Ligand SMILES: CC[C@@H](C(=O)O)C(=O)SCCNC(=O)CCNC(=O)[C@H](O)C(C)(C)COP(=O)(O)OP(=O)(O)OC[C@H]1O[C@@H](n2cnc3c(N)ncnc32)[C@H](O)[C@@H]1OP(=O)(O)O
């Protein structure tokens with residue numbers, strides 16, 4: 646497998662509202678997307694854009710707040726009540742090939758391959774198998790698709 650673009654850095658927060666204010670007022674973010682719920686992934690989500698080259702979008706910050714009793718980030722927020730850096734997400738051209746690659750290396754893939762916040766397929770690999778970093782792999786959105 647070949648390492649793709651860093652699509653987003655997931656940042657867990659107990660309050661999307663407070664984190665949005667921080668990125669707007671302290672970090673000077675000028676493009677903050679409308680928050681939305683993703684019950685299928687147990688989180689409320691808000692993307693903050695960082696600028697890329699030549700007017701393109703750069704890597705995003707994905708703010709995530711627990712949603713529902715089974716949210717996968719309840720444990721993280723319990724250990725880090727103020728929130729913090731939660732996962733890194735890399736793009737790949739073929740999600741199924743990528744999953745086979747990580748499984749072939751004996752890495753623990755968490756749950757099913759499923760639709761993520763950008764509308765393409767994603768999966769997660771356990772931080773204990775990834776140098777301490779919870780790693781999300783997502784299929785690159787098709788050109789022109791919502792980003
Ligand atoms: C918006 C949709 C989607 C997108 O499209 O972008 C998303 O990003 S959804 C984001 C939220 N979803 C997920 O994170 C799904 C995958 N995660 C999980 O399944 C769990 O969070 C987990 C990784 C299995 C952790 O579960 P948890 O119950 O919190 O903890 P454990 O007790 O099992 O933890 C074991 C071990 O791992 C350490 N840990 C936990 N989380 C992280 C982390 N984010 N980064 C680094 N390390 C982490 C934890 O501290 C434990 O360590 P020890 O205490 O040393 O055993």
Ligand SMILES: [Co+2]
Pocket residue numbers: 653655707732734781
């Ligand atoms: Co993510």
